[in-house]
Amino acid sequence: MNAVTAPLMAQFSAPAAGALDVERIRADFPILFNVHPHGKPLVFLDNAASSQMPQQVIDRLVRYQTHEHANIHRGVHTLSEIATDAYEHARGQVRKFLNAREDREIIFTTGTTEAINLVMQGYGRAFLGAGDEIVITWMEHHSNIVPWQMLCEQTGAILRVAPIDDRGELIVEAYQQLFNERTRFAAVTHVSNALGTINPVRELIAIAHRFNVPILIDGAQAVPHLPVDVQDLDCDFYCFSGHKLCGPTGSGALYGKAALLERMRPFKGGGDMILSVTFEKTTYNTIPYKFEAGTPPIAAMIGLGAAIEYVSAIGLDRIAQHEHELLGYATEQLARIPGVRIIGTAPQKAAVLSFYVGDVHPHDVGTLLNEEGVAVRTGHHCAQPVMQRFKVPATARASFAFYNTFDEVDVLAAAIRKVQKLFA
Numbered sequence: 239m240n241a242v243t244a245p246l247m248a249q250f251s252a253p254a255a256g257a258l259d260v261e262r263i264r265a266d267f268p269i270l271f272n273v274h275p276h277g278k279p280l281v282f283l284d285n286a287a288s289s290q291m292p293q294q295v296i297d298r299l300v301r302y303q304t305h306e307h308a309n310i311h312r313g314v315h316t317l318s319e320i321a322t323d324a325y326e327h328a329r330g331q332v333r334k335f336l337n338a339r340e341d342r343e344i345i346f347t348t349g350t351t352e353a354i355n356l357v358m359q360g361y362g363r364a365f366l367g368a369g370d371e372i373v374i375t376w377m378e379h380h381s382n383i384v385p386w387q388m389l390c391e392q393t394g395a396i397l398r399v400a401p402i403d404d405r406g407e408l409i410v411e412a413y414q415q416l417f418n419e420r421t422r423f424a425a426v427t428h429v430s431n432a433l434g435t436i437n438p439v440r441e442l443i444a445i446a447h448r449f450n451v452p453i454l455i456d457g458a459q460a461v462p463h464l465p466v467d468v469q470d471l472d473c474d475f476y477c478f479s480g481h482k483l484c485g486p487t488g489s490g491a492l493y494g495k496a497a498l499l500e501r502m503r504p505f506k507g508g509g510d511m512i513l514s515v516t517f518e519k520t521t522y523n524t525i526p527y528k529f530e531a532g533t534p535p536i537a538a539m540i541g542l543g544a545a546i547e548y549v550s551a552i553g554l555d556r557i558a559q560h561e562h563e564l565l566g567y568a569t570e571q572l573a574r575i576p577g578v579r580i581i582g583t584a585p586q587k588a589a590v591l592s593f594y595v596g597d598v599h600p601h602d603v604g605t606l607l608n609e610e611g612v613a614v615r616t617g618h619h620c621a622q623p624v625m626q627r628f629k630v631p632a633t634a635r636a637s638f639a640f641y642n643t644f645d646e647v648d649v650l651a652a653a654i655r656k657v658q659k660l661f662a
């Protein structure tokens with residue numbers, strides 16, 4: 239155990255009985271039983287990269303493809319109407335999930351990366367210029383860094399990066415000091431994918447607004463683990479990926495305040511995003527369609543709606559509680575193993591445990607854990623500045639979902655001990 243993990247351990251001396259019936263929930267996820275890496279039961283702890291899909295979502299996709307598929311917003315024929323209704327129903331499900339005011343504030347995107355690029359192009363390129371400043375933080379995923387760097391290259395804007403401390407917490411005072419009369423945009427992750435830190439986004443949003451700065455929250459690692467209410471947060475933009483929320487790849491959404499979306503430029507040009515086209519002048523469609531050029535991944539968005547229905551029926555509060563207990567137990571178990579260093583020890587964390595096992599390279603840790611059936615991600619997690627901040631080339635990362643169990647944490651801990659023995 240090191241000093242920084244001690245307070246966490248005190249909180250989690252025994253695993254409390256979760257309110258979730260995890261065994262029943264697990265039965266919904268066929269992949270958890272269909273795959274046996276190296277002949278072992280699968281212990282899937284790579285949920286931050288992508289989570290698994292329950293049968294209910296798989297069934298919804300099958301029903302769509304077997305009974306409902308046609309292109310949307312285009313035909314008067316029955317199938318096109320059914321598909322359009324299903325797609326727009328999914329938009330309503332996302333609106334309700336985020337508690338946005340109106341369906342038109344929800345833009346379907348292929349995920350978080352596309353949503354951030356949409357805002358960079360649609361807002362950033364329209365309204366930022368040379369010398370304007372953008373505030374981000376040191377703990378962002380590359381997809382909330384690189385688009386802003388590209389915008390700076392294109393416009394002459396300047397990127398300002400708020401520091402994090404040794405526990406992986408944002409230094410809010412330093413973040414606030416970056417804001418000034420030149421600040422024109424801010425973008426912050428809700429939950430760090432490499433550290434697990436939950437940012438105090440309500441406070442960060444309020445700071446940005448004191449300077450009249452619109453702010454985007456990257457919710458990729460938040461929506462699978464915490465209830466989110468965009469009206470309550472008062473953020474200007476919020477985005478997430480469906481595939482981290484038990485939904486299909488290629489699904490996701492951007493929430494934006496209607497007044498901002500209306501002022502923004504379209505992201506991509508093409509079909510469906512126009513009202514009329516002549517060679518002299520094209521007028522764009524109303525929001526959200528202005529931002530949804532071309533045929534979208536219709537099935538994926540309908541699957542996302544089903545995934546939202548699934549996790550909402552379980553309840554994000556109960557999910558958060560179970561994962562909180564799981565993370566606490568895992569932190570305690572790993573901190574007991576001499577030589578294990580946990581990277582990211584903020585008091586407020588969600589579902590992510592990044593660690594280092596003595597001198598063993600994380601890639602070797604990941605490979606050997608896989609031999610025990612344990613799937614973790616190793617590498618820089620698309621957050622290289624975080625690795626630089628903690629002076630490590632990479633970490634091994636266990637990331638949890640509501641279908642993970644305390645027994646699986648024990649398998650992880652035993653597998654890590656085995657790695658250590660092998661390298662002793």
Ligand code: 7TS
Binds near residue numbers: 429430459
């Ligand atoms: N933002 C955060 C905080 C993320 O964790 C990720 C993906 C993204 C944005 C990008 O999401 P995408 O769906 O558009 O790719 N994070 C990870 C991860 O931690 N391991 O694999 C992908």
